[in-house]
Amino acid sequence: MEQTVQVIRIERSRGWVALQLKELWAYRELLYFLVWRDVKVRYKQTALGVSWAIIQPVFTMVVFSLFFGRLAKMPSDGIPYPLFSYAALVPWTFFSHGLTLASNSLVGSANLIKKVYFPRLAIPIASVTSGVIDFVIAFIVLLGMMIYYGIVPTLNVIWLPLLLLITFITSLGVSLWLSALNVQFRDVRYMIPFLTQLWLFATPIAYPSSLLSEPWRTLYSLNPMVGVVEGFRWALLGTDTAPGPILIVSSLAALALLVGGAFYFRRLEKTFADVV
Amino acid sequence: MGDIAIRVQGISKQYRLGKKERYQTLRDTLASTFTVPFQRVGRLLRGEGLDVAERNELIWALKDISVELRRGEAIGVIGANGSGKSTFLKILSRITEPTTGFAEIYGRVGSLLEVGTGFHPELTGRENTYLNGAILGMKRGEIDRKFDEIVAFSEVERFIDTPVKHYSSGMYLRLAFAVAAHLDPEILLVDEVLAVGDAGFQKKCLGKMGSVTKEGRTVLLVSHNMGAIAQLCARTIHLEQGRLKCIGPSTEVVSAYLSSSIGDDVKSSWFTDSSKPNHAEVRFSSARLLSVDEQPLSVVRFDSAFFVEIAYAVTVPIRDLSVSYKVHDTQGNLVFEAMDTDMPEWKGRVREPGQYRSICEVLPSFLKPGRYRISLGSFVEHVKMIEKQESVLSFDVSEVGYPLNPGRLGIVSPVLQWKVIG
Ligand SMILES: Nc1ncnc2c1ncn2[C@@H]1O[C@H](COP(=O)(O)OP(=O)(O)OP(=O)(O)O)[C@@H](O)[C@H]1O
Ligand SMILES: [Mg+2]
Numbered sequence: 001m002e003q004t005v006q007v008i009r010i011e012r013s014r015g016w017v018a019l020q021l022k023e024l025w026a027y028r029e030l031l032y033f034l035v036w037r038d039v040k041v042r043y044k045q046t047a048l049g050v051s052w053a054i055i056q057p058v059f060t061m062v063v064f065s066l067f068f069g070r071l072a073k074m075p076s077d078g079i080p081y082p083l084f085s086y087a088a089l090v091p092w093t094f095f096s097h098g099l100t101l102a103s104n105s106l107v108g109s110a111n112l113i114k115k116v117y118f119p120r121l122a123i124p125i126a127s128v129t130s131g132v133i134d135f136v137i138a139f140i141v142l143l144g145m146m147i148y149y150g151i152v153p154t155l156n157v158i159w160l161p162l163l164l165l166i167t168f169i170t171s172l173g174v175s176l177w178l179s180a181l182n183v184q185f186r187d188v189r190y191m192i193p194f195l196t197q198l199w200l201f202a203t204p205i206a207y208p209s210s211l212l213s214e215p216w217r218t219l220y221s222l223n224p225m226v227g228v229v230e231g232f233r234w235a236l237l238g239t240d241t242a243p244g245p246i247l248i249v250s251s252l253a254a255l256a257l258l259v260g261g262a263f264y265f266r267r268l269e270k271t272f273a274d275v276v
Numbered sequence: 277m278g279d280i281a282i283r284v285q286g287i288s289k290q291y292r293l294g295k296k297e298r299y300q301t302l303r304d305t306l307a308s309t310f311t312v313p314f315q316r317v318g319r320l321l322r323g324e325g326l327d328v329a330e331r332n333e334l335i336w337a338l339k340d341i342s343v344e345l346r347r348g349e350a351i352g353v354i355g356a357n358g359s360g361k362s363t364f365l366k367i368l369s370r371i372t373e374p375t376t377g378f379a380e381i382y383g384r385v386g387s388l389l390e391v392g393t394g395f396h397p398e399l400t401g402r403e404n405t406y407l408n409g410a411i412l413g414m415k416r417g418e419i420d421r422k423f424d425e426i427v428a429f430s431e432v433e434r435f436i437d438t439p440v441k442h443y444s445s446g447m448y449l450r451l452a453f454a455v456a457a458h459l460d461p462e463i464l465l466v467d468e469v470l471a472v473g474d475a476g477f478q479k480k481c482l483g484k485m486g487s488v489t490k491e492g493r494t495v496l497l498v499s500h501n502m503g504a505i506a507q508l509c510a511r512t513i514h515l516e517q518g519r520l521k522c523i524g525p526s527t528e529v530v531s532a533y534l535s536s537s538i539g540d541d542v543k544s545s546w547f548t549d550s551s552k553p554n555h556a557e558v559r560f561s562s563a564r565l566l567s568v569d570e571q572p573l574s575v576v577r578f579d580s581a582f583f584v585e586i587a588y589a590v591t592v593p594i595r596d597l598s599v600s601y602k603v604h605d606t607q608g609n610l611v612f613e614a615m616d617t618d619m620p621e622w623k624g625r626v627r628e629p630g631q632y633r634s635i636c637e638v639l640p641s642f643l644k645p646g647r648y649r650i651s652l653g654s655f656v657e658h659v660k661m662i663e664k665q666e667s668v669l670s671f672d673v674s675e676v677g678y679p680l681n682p683g684r685l686g687i688v689s690p691v692l693q694w695k696v697i698g
Contacts, residue, residue: 008385010370011378033410037396037403044398044439115389116411117370273372274291 017266024119034126038101039133053134054141057089064089068206077208077239080149087236088205088229090142091163094135095171095225096196098128102175103192106183110276120269121262124175128168135164146236156235163231166247170224170254176261180268183276204229208239209246221246224254280382281463281494282345282368287377289338289363289518337363339518340377345496347382350489352505352526353498354533355515357666361498364515365389365465368496383494386413386461391469392452397441401432401451404440408455422458430454445658450477457484463494482508500666502530502608534608545572546668556663557594558654562587563601563668566635579677579691581640584614584669586652587633594656595626599634602651603643604667609687611648614638617657641691644684645675 024031043049061082068074069081076084102124106113109123146153182188203225209217221227227250233239338360345351353361366372368379369387394411395404405426409419419426427433430451432443440448456469469481482504489495489508499505505512505526512529514521522529545564548554566583567573576582586599600615616634617623650669654662675682680689 005382006384008370008381009378010367010374010381012373012375029416030410030413033407037399037407040403041396041398112394112411114366114371115393117387118411118413270373273366 013270015267016263017269019121019262019266020119024121027118027122030118031122031126031129034122035129038126038130042130050137053137057086057093057138058141060089060093061086064206074207075211077210077233077237079151079233079237079239083145083149083151083237084208084233085206086142086145087232088203090135090138091167091228091232092200092203092205092225093138094131094164095167095228096200097134098131098168098171099175099178099196100192101131102127102172103178103182104189105175106179106272107186107189107276113272113276120272121176121265124179124265125172128172128175131171142236151237153236154234154238156238159231159235163228163235166224166231166251166254167228169258170228173254173257173259173261176258176265180265180272183268183272199223199225218245218249221249222253224250224257226250227254279347280344281347281349282343282379282381282496284341284343284368284379285377287338287341287364287367287374287379288336289360289367289372290334290375291337291363292333293335336518338367338374338515341515341520342377343513343520343523345494347494348492349511350495350497350509352509352512352529353496353515354500354502354505354512354530355521357664358517359515360518361515362389362467363518365467365496365498369465381463383462385463385465386459387465387467388412388456388459388469389465389467391449391456395440395448395452398439400439401427401430401436401443405436405451405455408452409458412456412459413461414459426451426454426458429457446477448658453477453481453484457481457488460493463496464488465496467498468500501610502534506530506608530608534606546665548665556654557592558588558590558597558599558662560586560588560652560654560663560665560668561631563650563652563665565669565671573671575672575674576643577640577676578643578645578673579641579679582638584636584638584650585633586635587631588654589631590627590629593626593628594662596624596656596659597622597627597662598655598657599632600653600655601636602653603648604651605644605687606647611643611687615657639690641677642688643673644687644689645673645678645682647672 046052048055064085065082069076069085074081079087105123105127106120112123113120178188178192202223204211209220209226209230212220221230227243227247230239230243230246231250234243341364353364355361363372365387366389367374368381369385369389371387371389392408394408396407399407402423405423406416406419410416414422427436430447430453432447432451435443435447440451443451453469466485485495485497485504485508495509497505497509509526511523512526513523514529514533522532545562547562548560563584563586564572565574565576566585567576568581568583570583573582584601586601588599590597596617598615598617600613602613603611605611614636616636648671649667650671651667652663652665654664656662678689679691
């Protein structure tokens with residue numbers, strides 16, 4: 001019965017450390033339960049429950065339609081303005097919610113971090129993942145609106161999962177940086193609303209990116225959400241915006257954010273339990 | 277290597293005390309980015325060492341600990357508050373890294389630094405069982421299998437689908453401990469989880485721990501309950517200010533620890549060490565024993581009442597604060613515990629920030645002649661522990677006025693009223 005015993009060596013790590021994705025994988029059940037808890041608690045605690053997933057993007061869409069669509073007569077690539085902005089708000093809400101939740105997640109789980117060992121990456125990953133349900137609900141409303149406006153999606157919808165993945169990667173990538181920083185500097189918490197606000201306007205949600213001419217437009221897509229938003233409109237609404245180069249740049253930027261964030265997070269991870 | 281479960285080699289852990297390593301604001305960091313280099317240059321020019329000013333902010337919570345645990349051994353860890361026991365367990369459970377040294381662990385580790393970690397008030401007992409199990413490292417199938425057993429152990433069957441925010445604190449603890457007790461790793465690290473709940477529950481926990489150690493698992497148990505340590509563990513480590521004071525058979529180490537913590541002399545008054553930073557919401561400032569006519573005293577007549585006076589500062593408004601003390605005898609028995617919320621007046625009330633004194637009158641003709649020590653505690657009942665101060669006072673109860681036989685058995689010797697009816 002004497003099998004190979006698992007040996008753990010405990011000592012101080014220095015500098016950059018490996019990501020230990022294999023260990024993270026071994027803890028996938030914990031990850032699952034953390035997501036499950038977040039979703040469950042969110043819907044148990046709020047009176048309106050699931051409807052919050054819809055209220056926020058729909059309300060923003062209404063405001064945008066009034067001010068940008070009606071008053072400012074913003075061009076919208078030939079799509080009815082409400083649909084044009086809502087198709088962008090759906091992935092945007094997933095991104096910004098995930099970002100807000102995950103960036104505060106380590107501080108919010110201080111008690112877990114101080115009392116139990118597990119790969120800390122699981123905490124922000126779970127926070128971002130728990131937003132997928134909200135995304136799906138908001139997405140169903142989007143489909144309803146498309147039927148209302150009589151718009152048939154193009155075959156390009158097969159790219160949607162990839163676009164969702166880029167959104168996830170971006171949200172998580174940014175959160176990894178911010179959540180780790182937040183442990184050391186609580187200033188981050190106050191920075192986040194400000195950051196998402198600025199980012200919202202730096203993303204073509206209220207306006208089309210076709211306002212920019214070409215070398216700038218691709219450069220602009222270093223903001224990964226540019227690629228996501230343009231991609232969503234292209235895949236679902238059939239806007240003729242040739243998002244190829246944008247998407248490639250955006251994906252690469254998203255990946256860079258994620259990989260950099262993951263290493264940065266791991267580097268600071270050893271201080272979390274002592275400082276948080 | 278075959279029969280070693282844990283090997284610890286020269287482990288030390290340094291913490292930065294005070295505000296510094298807690299969290300800083302960006303402004304402080306930016307400001308010090310500019311000022312610190314100049315200060316350093318200044319110090320160098322003046323010929324002082326570089327880290328003089330910085331060093332006094334650091335403490336060694338653990339210093340050069342080396343120890344080996346054999347497979348299947350239960351070992352106790354004792355020491356005063358702040359001696360590094362929890363830090364030791366945190367390092368072994370990989371929650372925090374050692375500053376120097378290394379440890380090797382052979383086998384699957386489960387650590388229990390607290391019961392109910394991750395319990396969410398909005399979730400039901402069932403949901404929390406799964407969540408907490410996963411957090412403690414159980415697989416889902418394993419929880420499925422043990423679920424009925426856990427619920428039976430916790431005795432909360434009827435409420436298992438009620439959110440735990442509606443549980444009484446006792447039920448909450450029972451469920452939390454039940455989940456933890458069904459963890460079965462090869463190596464178990466336990467920190468003071470036996471100190472929760474009512475007497476019946478503590479007994480149950482002790483029983484469970486006893487069976488765990490008998491199953492031949494390797495257990496490292498931190499406790500202030502000397503009786504439990506002596507009963508459950510064959511060997512015990514005594515930590516003192518982060519250093520390994522001694523290691524050996526439990527009974528010897530425990531009695532050496534108790535006599536050293538009581539000291540040769542009775543200490544009839546205690547004042548806090550104000551050089552240590554203290555950020556607790558309740559800070560004990562002093563404690564002393566007073567006679568009925570309010571004179572400080574260190575020896576109490578058996579047949580006279582006396583007062584225990586505890587002075588403390590409250591720094592934030594706290595509802596339902598209890599200030600308590602425990603009296604232990606030299607054998608390590610907890611003789612009794614008393615808290616100021618035993619009186620209904622302060623129940624449910626908020627104590628605003630300020631200076632307070634809680635004064636307790638202790639019955640005459642009750643404590644057996646001998647030496648006792650007093651530990652202080654403050655907490656919000658069923659919610660959280662705020663501060664503890666172990667063995668701050670010690671006193672003697674003298675034989676004066678003792679009417680009973682000196683060999684009378686029992687921990688206390690109350691002189692009771694009898695009626696004999698013929
Ligand atoms: N995160 C931290 N940052 C700074 N200092 C810390 C931190 N954690 C512990 N310490 C310090 O390390 C020392 C040892 O603490 P530790 O919690 O290990 O004591 P302990 O023996 O478990 O005490 P107790 O009996 O009260 O539980 C203490 O002086 C404490 O102030
Ligand atoms: Mg401790």
